[in-house]
Amino acid sequence: MSAPRTLLDKLWDSHAILTRDDGASLLWIDRHFVHEGSFHAFGMLDHAHRPVHRPDLTVGVADHYVPSHARTRPIADPEVAGMVAQLQANTVRHGIRLFGLDDARQGIVHVAGPEQGLTLPGLTIVCGDSHTSTHGAFGALGFGIGASEVAHVLATQTLWQRRPRNLRVVLNGALGVHVAAKDLILAIIARLGAGGAVGHVIEYAGTAIRALEMEARMTVCNMSIEAGARAGMVAPDDTTFQWLAGRPFAPADFDAAIAAWRTLPSDAEARFDREVTLDAAAIAPTVTWGTSPETAVPVTASVPDPAAEPDAARRARIGEQLDYMGLTPGTKLDGLTVDRVFIGSCTNARLPDLRAAAAVLRGRRAAVPGLVVPGSVPVKRAAEAEGLDRIFRDAGLIWGEPGCSMCVGTNGDTVPRGERCAATSNRNFQGRQGPGARTHLMSPAMAAAAAVRGAITDVRRLMP
Amino acid sequence: MTPFTTLTAPVAVLDRANIDTDQIIPARFLRKPRSAGYGQFLFADLGLTLPRDAAILVAGENFGCGSSREGAVYALIDAGISCVIAPSFGDIFAGNAAQNGLLTVALALAGLADGTVLTIDLPAEVVRLPDGTARSFTIDAFRKQRLLAGRDDIDLTLSHAAAIAAFVRQDRTARPWAGVTG
């Protein structure tokens, strides 16, 4: 009998082509997503006159630089237009399938991949983007890589990696009303710290995780990297299989695939290097106050006072963040004025996210400007079929075209310097949404509540 | 890429935790070709310029957390940095650094001033301080070899072509559902 193994162990063992004495394994890669930013890697490949080894396992998606406003006109900024055109040229030249600007499947890579059924349990999935951890929601091993590694995967369909450690995060109990997957993952990051899971792959388990629908599991796995983890995973179950059934790229013999996927979950006796347990019922709607996702606190809390921090280095760090964010210690977060809202990104731009935001905005007006950007063309169409776009527009928000948009601002959608933005994205880093921009991370329902009041608001008060 | 063996150079100190890749290089510069020289974008929004002769950066914990942008490594290298010393690093950043010949040394070195001259001895895995003391560090053996040799992995991997082909053959039977259909 073989020793009990974790989900990660099983994925690793089934993909390790060889392992050297020094511990480095050569892993087979099942799916490789490329986007506009992958141009450095294509350049390296071309420079060395190397072909793409498995174009059939490589998929291009335009997301980081696509405009979120009308797609009928050409992109105004020539550098931005060049990024989108370059992806097109590189994928065409190498015979790679592309969900380009005008494709009905286009979207943020971490929304479009799963949606098309390209993301499956038991696969290794990489992309030159740290939020590739999203795909772990299906019981895949998905992780972000840099440009040199992208070039390596393009050339060989493999990657040298050292086996990460296993960290299990168990969420017992049930989430409260208006408490979402975003609140859950923010609470986990606050608990682990921004570097708390470095060197680990997190497996999320427990009743609260099992109860989550696939989109919510993606939200959780998406932000694993914000705790420093290489990847996040949820063992596949019937929820996973039902979600994947009938997707365009789902396996032809789906039943045989399910039978194989049922063997993936961690064995009951499997040993984890670390384990952390949280009570889901104790999690409140959560927001960040600082410039790292680890500064997540319940919306009922106040801005921390550095004077209360005994450790000098940490005190200084709190002070710097308060400076950048323009905050005074002791200010209640509930009621803190915001200048705009952004609802979108690979964390929170799927249909259930848009529904949650629309439920708060229905029949209400936004007090501040805001941008709602669906995660993909299919999400956009489905939302419009339900009339969600009307709710957002009637509230005074802009309904955009699918892409990364104001999450990172590379397409030109940025938050002006000094403005405070309630955002459903995943990073509140200094300058992330534009130079001098101040980002508060929260769930879609919380961002919608912030839009209505023009201030951070406990959505539970707005939605009895 | 240039092989890394030993380096004696002055340090620049950036004593802050969680310096993420958005701070190392803001996203708006990532569309620039490498030939533009990424050094000019380093810490662009932090309003920081490194002492001109610094080749070693000493930083706080979790340096390089955040996005996978390899531009963060290009910016450091193009600004003349060959080694970053920090208590810990973002995983992807550390991987990218090794791919490009930038050494990351996981070590807490408190109380250094800008301009302190350190010697990094990669073969011996030690950092020598001006007072004659030395601090040892450990580095992944595979990464160390790559840095010492100054080569990329693709040739090494291609030398395993037979093993890869054998893997693919058995994998087709073991996981017939894993390909891209449609």
Ligand code: SF4
């Ligand atoms: S939405 Fe934001 S975090 Fe997600 S892939 Fe795009 S830029 Fe990265």
